[in-house]
């Protein structure tokens with residue numbers, strides 16, 4: 452996700468390839484496709500009622516060493532219920548709900564396992580976990596087919612999932628398997644700061660039937676589109692991706708360009724400099740292809756939309772906020788997420804800096820390489836923001852926790868942004884300045900090679916830098932994460 456750091460600086464100081472093109476698939480991608488669970492979703496959208504009706508089948512295989520009595524899915528659509536904790540922090544509510552409060556949810560007609568109806572339950576602090584019992588248990592290496600029929604009611608909200616005056620955002624809309632870590636489901640709740648998601652790569656066949664006035668930007672590759680009676684059915688295939696998302700709009704214009712083996716499409720309706728936005732998406736894709744590793748998907752879609760933050764990343768698709776004060780920066784940041792969050796996953800709740808801090812810093816490096824903004828200027832801005840924030844806090848509190856921690860441990864959204872994006876960038880920049888560009892990129896390439904299509908641990912990222920650059924590089928990460936770094940005038 453892209454946060455508007457400059458706005459927050461002021462606020463804080465005041466306040467205190469180729470999915471189906473076999474030729475492009477690397478061996479690691481082929482393995483990820485082979486081991487990925489298979490989602491098949493047939494959905495249709497009623498644009499007057501704002502309801503998605505779907506039948507979803509998931510072929511799930513237990514690849515852990517434990518057996519499970521049930522299979523668990525996140526149902527983030529339930530976070531939009533009136534009774535749930537607000538899906539956005541209170542300070543963002545006016546921006547998210549320009550037409551007033553609005554709510555949504557997901558309701559199930561039936562859930563079956565291997566063809567038989569089962570007594571599923573909806574659990575979790577905000578009714579955001581679907582638990583599907585598996586009779587006799589799901590043993591290691593065994594599989595089950597879960598079929599569910601459901602409706603998703605969209606809220607009128609500028610958020611990941613919802614409709615607004617110009618677009619329909621379909622992010623985190625369907626039941627998605629909970630990630631298994633250390634032999635257990637990580638059925639973590641939704642948090643309204645950061646991107647509170649941990650998902651595994653999987654394979655998708657998605658059929659979306661929509662009124663024919665819509666243009667669609669989505670994850671995956673369009674296999675076919677069939678028109679009938681005022682509707683179009685789009686069939687998509689996506690392999691080895693972490694999510695399947697889409698943005699619909701009747702107002703989209705599309706600009707396209709090819710970068711390597713990837714077609715880059717920019718869907719826009721209000722951007723006054725669409726060519727420059729497309730050029731940024733292509734430029735960043737090229738930059739990361741060269742410096743980190745080749746983008747393995749055939750499609751990359753950038754969609755302008757209504758959103759309460761700067762942007763949001765999904766595989767092969769990013770949402771860029773219309774009216775953004777910097778389309779270029781937002782597009783570069785979200786494009787970096789294609790590599791870090793998308794191809795290389797991480798626990799975005801526990802270690803948000805691994806994708807957010809890194810994507811922000813890669814944006815600074817890219818902007819420096821194009822001559823748009825010198826790296827020194829962005830780093831000076833980050834230093835002033837971080838030092839200023841800590842300085843203000845130290846006037847009110849005796850012991851300030853300067854560690855980089857899980858998103859649910861931050862007091863508010865501003866603190867999360869300062870510690871994840873701003874301090875995260877300072878951390879990567881300290882490593883960059885210490886080891887030099889050559890070793891920095893070598894470390895990132897190694898990390899990308901090792902961790903692609905997995906949910907990486909922070910120790911893997913740090914280990915790659917320590918191995919390629921020496922122990923001091925690893926120590927820099929540790930000091931920053933533990934809050935023992937020295938920046939500007941801040942000392943232990």
Ligand SMILES: [Zn+2]
Nearest residue numbers: 452453807810
């Ligand atoms: Zn981000």
